[in-house]
Amino acid sequence: MSEKNNIDKKLSTIKNLLAKQNLVENLIHRQEMSRQDIVESLVQKQNSIELERLIKKLEINEIARILEVLESHVAHRRAMHDFYAALFAPIAGITVYSVPNSDYFSNYWLTAIPVLSLSTFV
Numbered sequence: 001m002s003e004k005n006n007i008d009k010k011l012s013t014i015k016n017l018l019a020k021q022n023l024v025e026n027l028i029h030r031q032e033m034s035r036q037d038i039v040e041s042l043v044q045k046q047n048s049i050e051l052e053r054l055i056k057k058l059e060i061n062e063i064a065r066i067l068e069v070l071e072s073h074v075a076h077r078r079a080m081h082d083f084y085a086a087l088f089a090p091i092a093g094i095t096v097y098s099v100p101n102s103d104y105f106s107n108y109w110l111t112a113i114p115v116l117s118l119s120t121f122v
Helices: 003-030 036-056 060-088
Strands: none
């Protein structure tokens, strides 16, 4: 297997792990349960350990390549968020969620666009 294919496979593994972790964290966050803060904290720790274990197996050149690719993915997601924000800005009843202020940085892996009323389109 070529070095590029090997790195692409490892990148895919990391992306799948991050996506799975994000899904689990979001599901837990939406659940109403006693001691939710403890459950969320434990899941985040477990996710961090799993990701760290995966990264420790990588060579430095593989890590560098993966970071380059992830950076371009994040840039693309952020550009898509800006596109949606501009597209829906003039339409009443549609809001594109964004970070509250410059203290926050979002990769906008998911852009949430709630529609307040279907009558907006009728």
